[in-house]
Amino acid sequence: MKYMLMMNAPRGTGDYGVMKWPAEDLQAHIKFMKRFTKTLADAGELVAAEGLAPPAQARLVRAQSSGAPSVTDGPFAEAKEFLAGYWIVDVDSPARAYEIAAGASAAPGKGGAPLNMPIEVREVMSAPPVEV
């Protein structure tokens, strides 16, 4: 079964808070994330993983009546949080997905202490079950 693990960042000023961390803390965080994703890949569990550009670069797109895109900048005042990155993993049980999420949650933050940030875990829709 596949799960999407979503890491959210507070909206703040439109840039990620990590950018204001001391360089070594940021380096440690990035190193952790790389190693974390590689561990998933080595375990044969990784389907996809991406980090997203900061919310300041986000655009809101709607179709106009002609179908052409109407593109507006933020700010998206209503959103408290922004998706900062995600993993999609293919695992044998929900418990394993939660275990992986806990691993990501403990990524080191400012000063090297674990962030214990919330990771949203969502099951990916799948094919129908076998009828009996």
Added chain:
Amino acid sequence: MTTPRLDAHAESLLRELAPQVLGSTIRRFKDFAASEDAVQEALAAASAQWPKEGLPENPRGWLIQVATRRMTDVMRSEIARREREDANARTKADPWSKFRAEGTTERDDTLVLLFMCCHPALTASSAIALTLRAVGGLTTSEIANAFLVPESTMAQRISRAKQTVKASRDPFRMPTKREHAQRLSSVLHTLYLVFNEGYTSSAGAALHRVELSSEAIRLMRAIYRRLPHDPEVAGLLALMLLTDARRPARCGPDGELIPLDKQDRQLWNREAIVEGVGLLSRTLSKGAVGPYQLQAAIAAVHDEAATPDDTDWPQILALYTLLERMSENPMVSLNRAIAVAMVQGPAAGLELLDHLESDARITGHYRVDAVRAHLLEKAGDHQAAIAHYTKAAGKTTSIPERDYLLSQATRVK
């Protein structure tokens, strides 16, 4: 110019020979993981060369030769590496003795390989991946496509699985009598999962996937040829055939699910039904009934009914009752509740559901709501039926299933 491809005959020959060639290579070189890589390369070489040069006179010998050459290269560089690391390597035991040991025999190793690949130390997904590659002769990329994961992920999964098998230090041999039953049951369970994966993914946009159900049936046939007297082996093969027979009728043109009682039974594969029923009646007459045979028997009762109204529900109820005693699976009890409703009326089925819902393993599962909705509809309580169809639709993680449940809710309105 297009690259020539293997024809269907050569393709199936290659897949049939893959485990035999692997068995022979492992027996000679005693290294499961490296032999498996070597055989994959031999299979790839055959796919590239045979279409141009035609089938070799002795395809099995050809493959063994290519795999052996590959293994020899691997061993040579391994020895060279060790020699660099250890100047005394030359005075140690003759490293080439391995190459002279035994030699190839004509024994068929498909079964031994299946027992290795469905090793108890492996998770289900690892066992599935390893089985499809080592026994099924599929490439990593084909397996990755079938499970919709990147090829590198599948490659890692397979390589890890091989390391796990290696670390278990299980020799390449048939399991002992004591291990046999447990190992065979892992093999059957693994192939059952492969079949289900293929069967369920046939709905929706998955046409490019390797036919996992056909692959499971092919491997099941291979086991059946070797263990024709094992009732559960025959039972599972029959179950696969009897279920797969309905596949052509299972989905509508847009991939929407069509339930059993609405399927066009003319589309069912008669040949598969006849074969499955034949297998099943031969095995049932031997006594020793197991869960796969019972599930096959239930599938057979459905398949043999010319119309939904002809379905022998008392027979199905009896079979589910037996199966429930044997399997302790709440899903079986859930299906039994449907059979009870069909025989004794919806009220009796609903009463069973009330008891079932207290089972922690099934509490909150969408199937409970779906079955309840179905039975409520039969009982004429349309408002409650709609509510439960909708509730079930909100809980399922399957898109075709969700669409089906929502359409049920709309239909009752």
